[in-house]
Amino acid sequence: MNSLEFTAxxxxxxxxxxxxxxxxxxxxxxxxxxxLMVVFHVDIHYAIGAALVSVIATSSGAAAAYVRxxxxxxxxxxxxxxxxxxxALAGAALVLxxxxxxxxxxxxxxxxxxxxxxxxxxxxxxxxxxxxxxxxLGMDGTYPTGRGFASYHVRGIPLGLLLMAxxxxxxxxxxxxxxxxxxxxxxxxxxLPFKVSTTTSNFMIGVTAAAGAGIYLSRGYIDPxxxxxxxxxxxxxxxxxxxxxxxxxxRVLRLVFAVVIGALAIEMIYSGLTGRI
Amino acid sequence: xxxxxxxxxxxxxxxxxxxxxxxxxxxxxxVLVGGVVYLASHPFPIDYRVFRSEPESLRTISGIFSExxxxxxxxxxxxxxxVLIATPIARVAFSVVAFFYQRDWKYVAFTLVVLSxxxxxxxGSS
Numbered sequence: 001m002n003s004l005e006f007t008a009x010x011x012x013x014x015x016x017x018x019x020x021x022x023x024x025x026x027x028x029x030x031x032x033x034x035x036l037m038v039v040f041h042v043d044i045h046y047a048i049g050a051a052l053v054s055v056i057a058t059s060s061g062a063a064a065a066y067v068r069x070x071x072x073x074x075x076x077x078x079x080x081x082x083x084x085x086x087x088a089l090a091g092a093a094l095v096l097x098x099x100x101x102x103x104x105x106x107x108x109x110x111x112x113x114x115x116x117x118x119x120x121x122x123x124x125x126x127x128x129x130x131x132x133x134x135x136x137l138g139m140d141g142t143y144p145t146g147r148g149f150a151s152y153h154v155r156g157i158p159l160g161l162l163l164m165a166x167x168x169x170x171x172x173x174x175x176x177x178x179x180x181x182x183x184x185x186x187x188x189x190x191x192l193p194f195k196v197s198t199t200t201s202n203f204m205i206g207v208t209a210a211a212g213a214g215i216y217l218s219r220g221y222i223d224p225x226x227x228x229x230x231x232x233x234x235x236x237x238x239x240x241x242x243x244x245x246x247x248x249x250x251r252v253l254r255l256v257f258a259v260v261i262g263a264l265a266i267e268m269i270y271s272g273l274t275g276r277i
Numbered sequence: 278x279x280x281x282x283x284x285x286x287x288x289x290x291x292x293x294x295x296x297x298x299x300x301x302x303x304x305x306x307x308v309l310v311g312g313v314v315y316l317a318s319h320p321f322p323i324d325y326r327v328f329r330s331e332p333e334s335l336r337t338i339s340g341i342f343s344e345x346x347x348x349x350x351x352x353x354x355x356x357x358x359x360v361l362i363a364t365p366i367a368r369v370a371f372s373v374v375a376f377f378y379q380r381d382w383k384y385v386a387f388t389l390v391v392l393s394x395x396x397x398x399x400x401g402s403s
Binding site for chain 1 (some may be wrong): 287289290293294295297298300301304305308309311312315316319320321322323325326327328330331332335336337350351352354355358359361362364365366368369372381383384387388390391394395397398399400
């Protein structure tokens with residue numbers, strides 16, 4: 001196989017991963033890593049390196065739109081980024097000390113968890129009134145609804161910070177955005193409206209990923225020949241996926257894709273446990 | 278929060294959106310150009326089944342610049358990756374300034390913590 005054929009195949013795979021990532025709400029990174037490893041037999045270090053680069057691209061591209069629409073809470077995002085970036089530095093450093101098969105097993109578990117979470121979207125947190133810490137931090141905000149702007153209160157900041165640190169470690173360790181854990185922290189622990197949680201999570205993913213990517217680059221996990229088709233493919237795929245999501249009802253499609261993604265996750269766990277990675 | 282500070286928040290959001298979008302477009306363009314040069318000069322792909330890290334010139338900022346300046350494909354792609362990594366960092370740096378103008382010292386401190394962690398990752402480890 002020559003370079004052009006190889007690049008075209010990786011690009012096509014990444015395009016599909018980005019499309020599925022956007023459609024299922026899982027994110028392109030978490031889909032492209034198992035694809036590269038299981039289908040193309042790429043070493044896990046190169047796979048997470050290329051994936052993390054694509055995560056920065058899709059997150060920054062999408063965040064640009066969300067921030068303008070006024071959904072994301074910039075203060076909450078900035079505050080929690082202290083935990084996610086610190087976590088990401090730790091996670092990226094940890095890659096050096098963990099065996100590839102251990103990372104693969106953790107990856108598979110996180111992938112299954114994320115796929116399950118993507119089916120419970122839309123659970124609405126009840127507003128429980130003001131919280132002293134959130135008031136001191138000036139975090140309460142408003143967001144656009146069908147009937148104008150609605151205000152909301154933020155709570156549970158210590159637990160939110162802790163979960164965000166976990167999200168950061170996973171991001172740095174696995175080369176993913178870990179949007180599922182970020183949404184869990186904001187939706188369940190901090191009681192933010194769901195739409196605010198998802199968009200703020202997207203806003204934070206780019207910064208978290210950039211923290212891990214600096215270390216990946218200096219460790220040599222980012223290979224240009226692989227990162228190029230993966231980044232461009234995932235970016236193009238997720239832009240298309242986001243548009244498809246806005247236009248159609250995709251419940252059945254999402255179910256089918258979740259099964260495919262679940263199978264990839266199980267393959268990763270199995271390969272990790274039997275030491276084939 | 279006063280209406281004036283809400284207004285500043287709004288303008289800050291819009292500029293941030295523009296910054297992120299331009300960064301991603303610039304990075305993707307450099308990666309694309311680098312990709313074309315790379316494919317034209319490297320007929321056969323590397324074996325990615327075994328990890329053997331990257332050469333020094335593709336791992337450090339100074340190395341990447343000296344490769345990219347000679348229009349070497351792999352160096353150009355890495356330069357695009359660097360621009361991409363720098364995009365969220367620029368956003369955080371801009372936030373420090375924006376919170377400073379709002380005299381929101383708490384958030385100036387928080388964003389400075391995030392900025393130093395990011396700069397440590399990019400500059401400190403290479």
